[in-house]
Amino acid sequence: MTYEKRSDGRRFDELRPIDAKVGVIPRAVGSAWFKIGKTEAYAAVYGPRELYPKFLQDPLKGFLRCHYNMMPFSGSGERVRPGSNRRAKEISLVMERALRPVVDLSQFPNAVVDVFVELPQTDAGTRCAGICAASMALADAGIPMRDLVCAVSAGKVEDKIILDLMYDEDSAEEGVDIPIAMLANSKEISLLQMDGMITKEELMKAIGLAKKAVDEIYDVQKVALKERFDIAAH
Amino acid sequence: MHEEIKHTIHSLLVKGTRLDGRSSLDFRPISVEYGVAHNAEGSARVRIGETEVIAGVKMEVMKPYPDTADQGSLMVNVELLALSSPDFESGPPSGDAIELARVTDRAIRESKMIDLHKLCITSGEKAWMVVIDICTVNDAGNLFDAIALAALAAVKNTTFPAFDGEKIDYHEKTDKPLPLQRLPISLTLYKYGKHVLVDPMQEEELAYDSRLTVSILEDGSLASMQKGGDEAFSIEDLSEILNVAIEKSQVLRAAL
Numbered sequence: 001m002t003y004e005k006r007s008d009g010r011r012f013d014e015l016r017p018i019d020a021k022v023g024v025i026p027r028a029v030g031s032a033w034f035k036i037g038k039t040e041a042y043a044a045v046y047g048p049r050e051l052y053p054k055f056l057q058d059p060l061k062g063f064l065r066c067h068y069n070m071m072p073f074s075g076s077g078e079r080v081r082p083g084s085n086r087r088a089k090e091i092s093l094v095m096e097r098a099l100r101p102v103v104d105l106s107q108f109p110n111a112v113v114d115v116f117v118e119l120p121q122t123d124a125g126t127r128c129a130g131i132c133a134a135s136m137a138l139a140d141a142g143i144p145m146r147d148l149v150c151a152v153s154a155g156k157v158e159d160k161i162i163l164d165l166m167y168d169e170d171s172a173e174e175g176v177d178i179p180i181a182m183l184a185n186s187k188e189i190s191l192l193q194m195d196g197m198i199t200k201e202e203l204m205k206a207i208g209l210a211k212k213a214v215d216e217i218y219d220v221q222k223v224a225l226k227e228r229f230d231i232a233a234h
Numbered sequence: 235m236h237e238e239i240k241h242t243i244h245s246l247l248v249k250g251t252r253l254d255g256r257s258s259l260d261f262r263p264i265s266v267e268y269g270v271a272h273n274a275e276g277s278a279r280v281r282i283g284e285t286e287v288i289a290g291v292k293m294e295v296m297k298p299y300p301d302t303a304d305q306g307s308l309m310v311n312v313e314l315l316a317l318s319s320p321d322f323e324s325g326p327p328s329g330d331a332i333e334l335a336r337v338t339d340r341a342i343r344e345s346k347m348i349d350l351h352k353l354c355i356t357s358g359e360k361a362w363m364v365v366i367d368i369c370t371v372n373d374a375g376n377l378f379d380a381i382a383l384a385a386l387a388a389v390k391n392t393t394f395p396a397f398d399g400e401k402i403d404y405h406e407k408t409d410k411p412l413p414l415q416r417l418p419i420s421l422t423l424y425k426y427g428k429h430v431l432v433d434p435m436q437e438e439e440l441a442y443d444s445r446l447t448v449s450i451l452e453d454g455s456l457a458s459m460q461k462g463g464d465e466a467f468s469i470e471d472l473s474e475i476l477n478v479a480i481e482k483s484q485v486l487r488a489a490l
Contacts (some may be wrong), residue, residue: 074274
């Protein structure tokens with residue numbers, strides 16, 4: 001089977017249009033909005049603040065905690081019932097791990113930095129959009145960081161290795177979805193998951209597509225952060 | 235701390251102004267944006283000043299309740315997201331979230347905004363349920379009005395998904411709107427001593443004496459009310475508050 005054409009007409013190695021804005025939630029310490037195609041994520045950072053329950057406190061450094069949530073009307077299909085579920089819990093965990101390599105919380109013993117990610121509309125790639133938004137929100141909050149994190153999915157549909165899957169590709173039979181996050185400068189991988197069967201060669205090719213896309217995402221993030229702080233954007 | 239804010243707000247109101255320079259019956263800029271969530275059957279984003287909320291409607295088919303076998307149903311839920319304020323926490327809905335949802339629900343339900351009879355597919359068997367979720371993005375005060383306005387806007391924006399008699403196809407939308415009969419504008423007024431004000435900022439919400447939420451129809455009649463706050467008000471106060479509410483509901487109506 002050959003995959004001839006994507007439903008939105010994109011090239012197989014092409015990102016959907018991306019857009020970003022920083023400082024969108026004035027009540028938060030830091031915040032950002034990231035949109036890729038029809039997937040849209042808000043992120044808000046609160047803290048550093050005291051961590052409860054107390055036994056989670058670390059006297060040597062602060063704790064980064066993520067909370068991923070889809071708004072009830074954001075999913076493809078039926079209403080998503082509000083409240084925690086196993087999928088959201090796991091995504092929150094892998095988002096924390098994707099972001100921890102870049103944040104330095106050694107100045108905030110016993111504290112927590114909370115990152116809330118909310119999705120008003122989705123078309124696959126939600127954890128990646130969430131990570132892109134969260135990374136900008138952490139920077140906006142002034143949390144010490146050594147790099148930004150950029151994330152995108154790559155994968156395979158039929159015979160093609162593709163970048164930035166949409167819902168119809170993600171849910172295709174025998175489709176392979178690989179969410180990837182990289183540190184923008186070092187290109188080290190901080191999130192890697194995969195659903196589906198693929199050869200090692202194909203996987204490396206998919207990661208290669210993601211690596212190139214990271215530079216494009218990083219550029220959009222940098223422009224949004226510079227706009228926020230009124231630095232000439234280019 | 236609240237005593238201090240209360241004192242400041244009072245002394246400003248005496249001079250005819252407020253923390254941000256508005257007069258007591260001025261709203262901050264209001265904007266309504268439709269169709270902001272493509273997976274919802276209808277959606278809207280409302281901003282009042284820096285307050286921002288997003289409402290979405292999902293349509294479901296269910297068995298009608300036995301006491302209203304020939305009617306569809308309505309559900310309103312408010313999510314006070316921890317994303318939108320340091321005062322909100324994740325977890326089960328707080329009392330405030332439940333009150334906001336129920337007050338918004340009553341305005342829509344009691345005004346018969348949506349003709350629930352027309353949502354019946356087969357009496358006693360199948361009927362549409364309209365589920366309205368409103369999520370807060372930034373709480374800079376006056377969530378009551380922002381949430382109610384967003385709910386109305388999302389309902390106005392809603393079209394039925396395709397339904398073959400058995401299953402809903404959420405990926406195929408029809409152009410058939412919901413059967414709407416009227417638009418109940420819900421407005422909340424706040425009393426500080428003898429002063430009445432609309433559209434409080436978050437700081438102003440810390441220090442009011444009493445509040446009243448009223449939903450007002452096109453002809454100025456009322457469909458639902460809810461009093462809040464720890465102080466009582468007089469019958470004369472109520473009459474004055476309602477006059478203001480009827481007049482100022484036009485500002486919110488114009489934003490739709």
